[in-house]
Amino acid sequence: MSKYLLIESRDPYESGDVGNYFELAQGLAREGNDVTLFLVQNGVLSARSGASSAALDDAIKAGIEILADDFSLRERAIDASALKAGVKSSPLDVVVDGLADGCKTIWH
Amino acid sequence: MADRKTLTFALMDPPFESARTTTALRLIDIAARRGYDIHVFAYEGAVCMPFSRQAPHPNAVHGHDVEEENHPLPKDWEAALMQEAKKNGGSLDWVNCGLCVDERGVGEAIEGVRRGTPGDMVSMAGESDNTLVIGTR
Numbered sequence: 001m002s003k004y005l006l007i008e009s010r011d012p013y014e015s016g017d018v019g020n021y022f023e024l025a026q027g028l029a030r031e032g033n034d035v036t037l038f039l040v041q042n043g044v045l046s047a048r049s050g051a052s053s054a055a056l057d058d059a060i061k062a063g064i065e066i067l068a069d070d071f072s073l074r075e076r077a078i079d080a081s082a083l084k085a086g087v088k089s090s091p092l093d094v095v096v097d098g099l100a101d102g103c104k105t106i107w108h
Numbered sequence: 109m110a111d112r113k114t115l116t117f118a119l120m121d122p123p124f125e126s127a128r129t130t131t132a133l134r135l136i137d138i139a140a141r142r143g144y145d146i147h148v149f150a151y152e153g154a155v156c157m158p159f160s161r162q163a164p165h166p167n168a169v170h171g172h173d174v175e176e177e178n179h180p181l182p183k184d185w186e187a188a189l190m191q192e193a194k195k196n197g198g199s200l201d202w203v204n205c206g207l208c209v210d211e212r213g214v215g216e217a218i219e220g221v222r223r224g225t226p227g228d229m230v231s232m233a234g235e236s237d238n239t240l241v242i243g244t245r
Contacts, residue, residue: 009128010245041127071134092131096138099238100113107242 003034005098005105011042012053018046021108022055026062036103038095039087040069047087048078060086067094112198114145116232116239122153123182129157132242133185136200140189143196147232149224151205152244157182158202158221159214183218190220203228 006025012018022037029035037059039047046053047068060066067090068083080089099105117136121128139146150157164179166172186202193200203224209215215223233239 009131015245040131069131092134093138095240096115096135096142099115099139099240100111100144102238105238105240107240 001032001034003036003098003101003103004028005036005038005095005103007038007040007095007105007107008043009041010108012046012056014042018043018108019053019055022053022059025059025064029062029064036065036067036094036098038067038069038090040072040092042072044068044072044076044078047083049082049084051084056084060084112143112145113139113238114147114236115139116147116149116229116236118149118151118229118239118241118243119154119157120150120152120242120244123157123162125153126244128242128244129154129182133182133189135240136189137192140193140198140200141196143193143198145198146193146200147236148200148202149205149226149229149232150202151208151226151229153208153212155204155208156212156214158186158204158217159183160216160218187218187220201232203232 008018008021010018025035025037046056066087068087069092070089073089117132119132123129136146160183162181162183164174164181166174167177190200202221204217204221206223206225
């Protein structure tokens with residue numbers, strides 16, 4: 001089992017391949033890997049409780065840990081209480097923690 | 109320091125254009141505050157980030173002079189990150205891809221930046237605990 005940290009920076013409503021990236025996260029998790037999905041920049045937009053994002057909803061249902069950069073949320077006036085259940089606000093330090101711990105870290 | 113880590117970041121975006129640059133510098137800042145040894149390999153437009161001739165400017169539309177505009181310059185942020193890493197017992201080694209520098213005519217870089225090749229990127233990654241590549245979409 002490997003530890004993966006997948007970073008999504010793109011707006012899901014601008015880039016169609018964001019959904020593919022979320023599916024990649026699910027696939028890695030299905031194969032027994034420890035997967036964290038970290039949303040940053042416009043990537044946090046799909047984490048709003050009212051946002052329509054089937055791929056992210058599926059990732060949440062799959063039990064993947066999903067974190068949203070607190071700075072990106074503040075920039076976009078998204079309160080942590082307005083996030084989907086299953087998404088947590090998190091500092092960017094988590095990414096440096098993952099890098100330091102040897103997580104396979106991929107930026108998208 | 110037992111938990112002192114070495115991380116490599118590969119950056120591709122030019123300054124003043126993308127939120128990716130902001131996020132990349134935030135990540136480097138966190139690592140610098142931890143006293144990590146940090147390698148940066150800048151290629152394509154990112155070689156302009158430490159260009160020493162970046163200059164602040166006034167904003168006539170807003171009626172601001174140079175001081176009021178207080179225009180941020182990435183070269184100053186990178187110099188500050190180098191100082192921050194050093195202050196905490198770490199280091200920030202910034203390598204600009206030489207070919208990318210020549211293409212853009214930005215050979216004048218701030219102190220602490222050195223010229224290299226993609227081979228340096230391989231060496232950096234090889235001696236690091238981990239590497240993050242932040243590419244332009």
